[in-house]
Amino acid sequence: MTEVAAPTKELLTASGLQMHFPVRATGLFSRKAGVVQAVDGIDLTVHEGESFGLVGESGCGKSTTGRLIARLLEPTGGSITYDGKDITHATRKQLAPIRTEIQMIFQDPYSSLNPRHTVGSIIAGPMEVNGINPPGGRQKRVQELLETVGLNPEHYNRYPHEFSGGQRQRIGIARALALQPKLIVADEPVSALDVSIQAQVVNLLQRLQRELGIAFVFIAHDLAVVRHFSQRIAVMYLGKIVEIADRADLYNNPHHPYTHALLSSVPDADPDSEKHRERIRLTGDVPSPINPPSGCRFRTRCWKAQDICASEEPPLVQLSGATEGHRAACHFPEARQVMPE
């Protein structure tokens, strides 16, 4: 397995990133409203041209993290630095030039395209908003983009309903490419698509990442898809990063119990490989992010939990004996083989 070697320039850095959503109290006397700790102090760095994967189960805060990175949300704590500039609390005006460089691709290709606009005006939208007139005109650029994503350039006059799910996702990708971004946040870009179509879109994104050198933050719950697409991957649980590593290290040498459980739960399509595989089954459900467990947030479902796990929160630290950059937040980290043969 070859990995992208030379570390390139840091493009985006988040440190201590925090997003607490206020919960409005219901009922007459419950005055004190709580907060949903959707993202609670995460550090991550995305390098130029790299694909960074974020995995985790629903409610772990991966989508919120994506929205924070694209600055669609203003964080309640911590900081985001993009290309050397602090954009944590940047105003709309200050953000305008950066918005052209960070784009998003959404999960649902049906709700993310305006049904009343033609494909041409959807893709030209970002250029219009930013007053960009590419050489040769917007229409020519739209047609180039349609071609780049594998659609017929003559179809710019059609409406979204005339396209299938996979084709619509391509339209969303063309729109994200319109301003030649440096970073694309792709939030579950293939999970709404049929399996045979998923591969088409994954291959397209991979080609774009390589040919155009765009950095990706690839958010997905499908561990196999993330592994295929991302060079570096962070696993999130209840608003925190619990483990972060290069692809090969994370999948072949995972250290956090939650990563073990997650990987061991993915059913493999080979009926024979299942027999030799270690089965780790978590009990119970993810606790509420309004009132997360003290100390380590995973401890309520962890088979290794001891007293210290409840009293002290484990920091995300470099693991001794592991590759540089392989960090986990656990008091009792341990390498374990859970992948199918």
Added chain:
Amino acid sequence: MTILSVRDLKVHFSTEDGVVKAVDGLSFDLAKGKTLGIVGESGSGKSVSNLAILGLHNPKTTTIGGEIRFNDQQLVGASEKAMQKLRGNGISMIFQDPLTSLSPYYTVGEQIAETYRRHTGATKKKAWARAVEMLKKVGIPQPERRAKQYPHEFSGGMRQRAMIAIALCCDPALLIADEPTTALDVTVQAQILDLLRELQSEFETAIILITHDMGVVAQMADDVLVMYAGRAVERGTVREVLKTPEHPYSWGLLSSIPHLGGDVDVPLVPVRGTPPSLIDPPTGCPFNPRCDYRDRVPDSRCTTERPLLAPADGHGSACHLAAADKKLIRTDELQRLG
């Protein structure tokens, strides 16, 4: 012992645009205590065919043809009264989204008890006891307390457990599970699949598992049916279909998904194009416009003649390619994929 036998099932819907042939000649058998996995993409007819088994289609717009025999009872054309007796009793179903398939106005316990009373005529007290017992069986902690709660007080995984409790409370011979874990997280999915397996061996229920996830099929199914455009294109044991698939569409499905242990440098091989319209399906083999190998079949049979699932029993596929050609192509492809 075969409990369900489907022969040449056709489910056609009349719409403004024409007749949608959602299922067009589907046949399979299912034995007691076994699991049949039906895989395919959206619109391949996997859900529609199973709704037909339960008689859940609107009779005004739907034409159902062929035969569905459940324990020697003919279900095609059976009266609504007969079907009502069967649903939830002989045949049960669990759906993808447990929140929309449970009633928000009744407690979970009431919903289980209602099903039980309806089919057994048990007293309210007995039915409630059964509800609590079932909740315990599906692994819900504190079942007495939980039975009195409403679906919104349950988490996604718990709701699916409650659905399973409703489905199995009358000890049905056949359980149809339509994407039972698609809406769930992967760690919860693993729990639910384990639970279904345990309950199946306890109750000897036959299961039809509808899914698009090859991993789920590999873990759960004894036999597999691959559906495409309303027809079965391949049938066999789980090992036959996943290890030595014969139909080009099955090859496509398997090579288009990334495997956890796969080589990340090998690109995925998508099935090109999109699924066909079911109003005006392609002539001949419905897969031929997306198939890379149709030129290897002489006399353009792929575009003129509809291939049948052959041989009639065991591992078979509906494809005109000669067996030797298939082997050759598949060996080549696997080598290319490493």
